[in-house]
Amino acid sequence: MGLFILRRLGVMILTALCLTFIVFWLTNLGPNLEKLAKTQGNARMSDEAVVSWLENRGYSQPLPVKYGQWLGVLPGYVIEGTDRETRARCATPGQPIEEASSFCGILQGDWGFSTVFKDEVSSIVATRLGLTGKLMLAVMLVMVPGALIIGVLAGMREGSRTDRSLSTVSIITTATPEYVSGVILIAALATKAFIEWDTIPFKGTATAAMDDANFENFFLPVITIALYGMGYIARMTRASMTEVMTAQYIRTARLKGVSFPKIVLKHALRNALIAPFTVIMLQFPWLLNGVVIVETLFNYKGFGWVLVQAAGNNDIELLLGVSIVSVFVVLITQLISDIGYVFLNPRIRIS
Amino acid sequence: MEPLTWTGAVGAFLNPIFAIIVGLFVIALIVQLVLGLFAPAMTLQANPDGTLAGRGGALGATETAGKYLFLAVIALILVYVIAPLILPYGMVGIIGEMSQRFLPVWIALIVTFTLSIIYRRKLGLYGKLFDSTVGMIGFGIVMFWVFTAVFVGLFDWIATHDYLTQVSGLKNKTPGVPVPEGTVGDIPHYLLGGDNLARDIFSRVVSGSTFVIAIAPLATIFAFMVGITLGLPAGYYGGLLDTVLSFLANLILAFPVILLFYLLVTPEIVQTGIPSYMAAFLFVFPLVFFGVLLNSRYYTQPAKRTAILVPVLGILGWLYLSIINQKGTVIDFLPAWMDLFDITILVVFVSVVFVNAPTVFRIVRGLTLDLRTRDYVAAAQTRGEGAWYIMLWEILPNARGPLIVDFCLRIGYTTILLGTLGFFGLGLSSESPDWGSTINEGRKLLLIFVHPALPPAVALLSLVLGLNLLADGLREESLKD
Numbered sequence: 162m163g164l165f166i167l168r169r170l171g172v173m174i175l176t177a178l179c180l181t182f183i184v185f186w187l188t189n190l191g192p193n194l195e196k197l198a199k200t201q202g203n204a205r206m207s208d209e210a211v212v213s214w215l216e217n218r219g220y221s222q223p224l225p226v227k228y229g230q231w232l233g234v235l236p237g238y239v240i241e242g243t244d245r246e247t248r249a250r251c252a253t254p255g256q257p258i259e260e261a262s263s264f265c266g267i268l269q270g271d272w273g274f275s276t277v278f279k280d281e282v283s284s285i286v287a288t289r290l291g292l293t294g295k296l297m298l299a300v301m302l303v304m305v306p307g308a309l310i311i312g313v314l315a316g317m318r319e320g321s322r323t324d325r326s327l328s329t330v331s332i333i334t335t336a337t338p339e340y341v342s343g344v345i346l347i348a349a350l351a352t353k354a355f356i357e358w359d360t361i362p363f364k365g366t367a368t369a370a371m372d373d374a375n376f377e378n379f380f381l382p383v384i385t386i387a388l389y390g391m392g393y394i395a396r397m398t399r400a401s402m403t404e405v406m407t408a409q410y411i412r413t414a415r416l417k418g419v420s421f422p423k424i425v426l427k428h429a430l431r432n433a434l435i436a437p438f439t440v441i442m443l444q445f446p447w448l449l450n451g452v453v454i455v456e457t458l459f460n461y462k463g464f465g466w467v468l469v470q471a472a473g474n475n476d477i478e479l480l481l482g483v484s485i486v487s488v489f490v491v492l493i494t495q496l497i498s499d500i501g502y503v504f505l506n507p508r509i510r511i512s
Numbered sequence: 513m514e515p516l517t518w519t520g521a522v523g524a525f526l527n528p529i530f531a532i533i534v535g536l537f538v539i540a541l542i543v544q545l546v547l548g549l550f551a552p553a554m555t556l557q558a559n560p561d562g563t564l565a566g567r568g569g570a571l572g573a574t575e576t577a578g579k580y581l582f583l584a585v586i587a588l589i590l591v592y593v594i595a596p597l598i599l600p601y602g603m604v605g606i607i608g609e610m611s612q613r614f615l616p617v618w619i620a621l622i623v624t625f626t627l628s629i630i631y632r633r634k635l636g637l638y639g640k641l642f643d644s645t646v647g648m649i650g651f652g653i654v655m656f657w658v659f660t661a662v663f664v665g666l667f668d669w670i671a672t673h674d675y676l677t678q679v680s681g682l683k684n685k686t687p688g689v690p691v692p693e694g695t696v697g698d699i700p701h702y703l704l705g706g707d708n709l710a711r712d713i714f715s716r717v718v719s720g721s722t723f724v725i726a727i728a729p730l731a732t733i734f735a736f737m738v739g740i741t742l743g744l745p746a747g748y749y750g751g752l753l754d755t756v757l758s759f760l761a762n763l764i765l766a767f768p769v770i771l772l773f774y775l776l777v778t779p780e781i782v783q784t785g786i787p788s789y790m791a792a793f794l795f796v797f798p799l800v801f802f803g804v805l806l807n808s809r810y811y812t813q814p815a816k817r818t819a820i821l822v823p824v825l826g827i828l829g830w831l832y833l834s835i836i837n838q839k840g841t842v843i844d845f846l847p848a849w850m851d852l853f854d855i856t857i858l859v860v861f862v863s864v865v866f867v868n869a870p871t872v873f874r875i876v877r878g879l880t881l882d883l884r885t886r887d888y889v890a891a892a893q894t895r896g897e898g899a900w901y902i903m904l905w906e907i908l909p910n911a912r913g914p915l916i917v918d919f920c921l922r923i924g925y926t927t928i929l930l931g932t933l934g935f936f937g938l939g940l941s942s943e944s945p946d947w948g949s950t951i952n953e954g955r956k957l958l959l960i961f962v963h964p965a966l967p968p969a970v971a972l973l974s975l976v977l978g979l980n981l982l983a984d985g986l987r988e989e990s991l992k993d
Contacts, residue, residue: 172759179763184775192780322548326541329646332984336977338928340935340951341969347958354962365959449768454935458955465770469936472774480774487768495766 162503169499173492184484185228188477194220196475201276217242219250231273231481233266267485273478277470282482285467290486292371293452293463296386299379300448304387304394305441311391312398313433317425319403328399334392339454343385347458351381367459382459386451390444394437401436405429435505442498446491513700516688520605522595530588537581540574547571593618606688606703610714613670613703620659621652637916640989647985653978657971661725664718671715673697675945682706684961687713707950707964708957716945717967723946724975727857728926731864732919735926738797738865739872741804744903746873747880758877761870769867770932776863777939785842787859792836792843794865799828808901860939864929868922875918879911886910913990917983924979931972947972 187193198214199206206214215221219230219238229235230250237250251265265271272282315327337345349355351365364378405411406429414424453465460466464483471479519527548571596608597615604611611618625648632639641647663669673679679695679702687705691697697712704713746754764772781787803825810817834853837846855861883889884907892902934940934948942949947968954965 176759176763176766180766184771187775187781187786190780190784190786192783196780322544326545326548332980333977336924336980337973338931338976340931340948340955341973344951344955344958344965344969345973348962348966352959352962446766446768450770450932453768453770454932457936468771468774472771472778475780484771487771488766491766491768 165503166500169496173496177488177492180488181232181481181485182228184481184488185231186224188480189220189224189227193475193477197276197477200475213243216240217244217246217248219248229266231266233264233268233271236263237261237265272482275471275476275479277474277476277479282479285479286464286482286486289462289464289467292461293456293465295374296382296452296456296461296463297448299374299383300386300390300451303383304391307387308391308394309398309434309437311395312437313402313425313430315395316399316402316433317406317429319406324399328396331392331395331399334388335396336392337389339385339389339451340458342388343381343455343458346381346385365459367461371462382455382461385458386448386455389451390447393447394440394444397440398433398437402429402433405433408432435502438505439498439502442494442501445494449487449490513690514602515690516602516609516701516703517605518688519592519607520603522592522599522604522608526588526591530585533581533584533588537578537585540578540581544571544574544578547574601699606701609699609701610703613672613714613718614660616663616667616669617656617659620663621655624655625652637986637990640992641982641985644985644988646981647989650978650981650983650985653974654982657721657975657978658725660718661721665722665726670718671712672699672701672703673712673715675711675715675719676943677712678710679706679712680710683710684708684957684964685710687963704967705963707953708961709953713950713964713967716950717947717971719945720947720950720968721971721975723944724927724930724972727861727864727930728923731861732868732923732926734794734798734865735868735872735922736915736919737801738794738869739874740876740908741797741801742869743873743876744880744907745899747877748884748899748903748907750881754877757873761873764866764870765874769929770936772867773863773933773936773938776866777859777933782841782859787862788836788838788841788843790866791858791862794862794869795832795835799825799832802828804900805904808898808904811898811901857939860930860933863939864926864933867929868926872918872922875914876911879914880907883907883910917987917990920979920983920986924976924983927972927976927979 194215195211197220198211202210202214212221217240219227219240222230222238226235230237239247239249241247249261251263251271252261262269270283272286274280275282275285278285311327311331315324315331318324334342347365350363351361353361362377363381365381367378367382370378370382411424411428414428415421419428449465452463453468455461456463456465457469464486467479468483468487470476471483517523592604592607593611596604596612599608602609625642628635628639629642632642641651660670664671673691674696677696679691681692682689682702683706685702685706687703689702689705690700691702702712702714704717707713707716742757746757775781776787803821806821806824807817810820830850833846834851835855835858836843837851838844838855838858839851880903888910889902889906892906897906930946931948931951934944934946934950935952937949937952940946940949942953950968951965951972954961954968958965
């Protein structure tokens with residue numbers, strides 16, 4: 162078990178390094194840097210001015226060196242620029258070059274500075290992650306129990322009318338991406354287009370929910386994300402439930418005369434929930450997509466919204482920070498799902 | 513001109529009946545659901561004289577009621593669809609006129625279904641689809657959009673106005689608004705209203721279908737070619753090749769899709785030429801696939817092999833060069849007369865293929881791992897068949913069931929991805945009528961004007977739902993074998 166976790170951890174770190182390198186490479190391509198120089202310096206810069214601007218700020222170093230500095234395993238650059246000013250990667254504004262530390266990268270906790278929000282990347286990411294965490298928590302609280310109940314109800318009597326209706330419902334929810342269900346839900350529940358509400362029950366924006374989330378302004382974004390993931394988890398739960406219900410020990414229990422509800426609750430449920438656990442954990446990357454769409458649609462300024470802002474405004478350092486966090490969220494959930502699966506499934510654990 | 517109402521003069525007396533019947537149907541459905549949880553399932557009881565009788569009870573009664581109510585609902589919907597064909601313009605309102613516009617689609621659907629149902633025993637898996645209700649409904653919805661896309665794209669039939677023309681005074685006007693005198697168009701109304709730039713929403717939505725129907729299946733086919741060509745050897749040989757390829761696939765899968773899109777689909781990245789190189793890499797796989805497929809089959813008959821391989825590879829190679837060769841990008845070497853077409857949204861196409869390929873790879877690899885231990889593979893190995901022959905002509909045909917099902921699901925997923933790209937305004941021009949961009953345009957004023965955003969949303973939902981139902985029907989039928 163220990164060796165298994167160690168190996169998974171090794172692969173995870175390797176994957177993280179590769180992924181961050183790819184993101185770093187893509188964000189540091191020539192045209193992106195040129196755009197950065199023009200937005201930070203002067204929009205009418207000549208080509209030579211752009212080159213010297215980039216050279217003075219260490220952007221013209223070879224890619225692996227830049228990546229190493231950004232990661233914090235190579236010492237940060239100290240460059241005497243063409244304009245006779247010496248700049249160091251690690252010097253904060255106003256700090257003399259000599260006092261600056263030699264290493265400053267992600268590993269040292271220095272995430273850089275956002276050009277859009279004019280703030281430290283780490284603090285932006287932290288606050289926005291908090292807001293998105295709130296959203297995700299609410300989504301999980303709605304989605305997981307809902308999906309498991311639907312899946313178990315559908316799977317306990319395969320082929321019955323309940324099964325067919327619930328399966329159709331889960332197919333419909335998986336076929337509705339967030340930007341479709343969000344639009345339909347807002348139109349139906351947050352405007353008077355279909356139903357002549359006396360008072361409109363829900364708000365079509367969730368901006369207010371950032372400080373004070375209540376049922377009125379938080380319900381629609383949460384249900385929009387939850388619906389899309391719900392169908393998929395429900396289908397997996399149903400598949401695993403039907404498989405368990407045909408197992409030998411369930412037949413034995415039935416022949417013994419155990420009542421049906423008792424069979425479902427005591428014998429089937431625990432075994433049927435192993436597979437959905439992995440699926441739920443692997444849903445996190447998908448939820449991340451949903452979060453970006455829903456936060457844009459409902460104007461909830463969380464992590465997904467920051468991703469859109471950073472990518473849309475060529476905010477390189479912020480985009481890198483956001484990418485790291487999302488890549489790590491994905492990888493850690495994969496790790497947990499692997500370990501959890503082994504841990505929950507006695508057949509694998511013992512062998 | 514008077515504005516159109518939703519159902520016009522006919523609706524005035526048809527609507528109440530429709531509402532009552534739909535209400536009853538919904539009640540019957542809910543009662544059935546609730547009863548289904550508690551009441552015992554309907555069973556068959558053998559009578560002493562050897563006949564069987566259904567022992568339904570209350571559940572059986574609601575089931576019968578539900579069935580007849582459902583038929584009544586269908587019949588009424590048919591009235592709404594057929595009546596406008598006979599009655600003069602505008603009598604059945606917006607619904608009627610839309611149905612009238614879709615007339616070629618209805619005819620094509622009826623012909624397809626009649627022919628398919630008559631010859632369904634001779635049509636293999638496709639014919640079996642018509643044994644499953646779910647599959648038929650799914651197939652019907654999908655074909656509806658396919659025919660719409662074909663008729664709009666090739667003959668310019670269904671759309672009522674030009675999807676780019678702005679008519680002054682119709683900005684954000686509600687459905688059924690009359691257009692000013694002298695406006696170019698087939699009918700004097702905007703059936704689904706005008707959007708925020710005063711363009712006809714109905715025409716935009718039907719024109720948007722051509723984009724999805726053209727790109728989504730094609731991108732999925734390319735993703736399958738890549739996934740199959742890499743997944744088969746990974747599963748068959750295993751070892752280092754498998755480890756490396758699986759690692760790369762997991763690497764791409766660990767990227768949140770939207771982040772990947774934001775990194776890949778930007779004008780700056782297009783400028784560097786990365787999408788062109790990716791296209792050159794990804795689109796070579798169909799060539800490899802067909803080359804190896806035919807070569808391994810006719811390896812023992814060199815004359816026949818050359819006769820088949822040369823024209824196939826020649827045509828595919830030409831198509832390949834025309835696709836990757838684009839004016840103004842890094843890959844631009846073909847003379848103009850050889851370049852068949854220019855895809856302006858190559859970057860969208862490439863990124864969608866890129867995102868889908870690793871998942872296909874994983875599925876194919878898993879299936880291969882399972883199938884390579886079968887007896888027929890061992891038999892082929894004993895016969896001395898080559899590895900690629902076994903992979904492509906022994907393993908792949910036997911993996912077709914799950915792959916066909918996944919193909920349908922994946923087209924739906926690709927449709928969602930294309931919509932996502934449009935929703936974030938990535939890679940597509942803002943005038944493009946595709947559904948994602950139209951939803952994005954509409955959502956900005958969603959709290960004030962609902963009508964611009966809803967039709968594309970419903971269209972996208974119905975297409976993806978149709979594909980999912982189709983996949984479900986196919987899975988059900990292929991499991992019966």
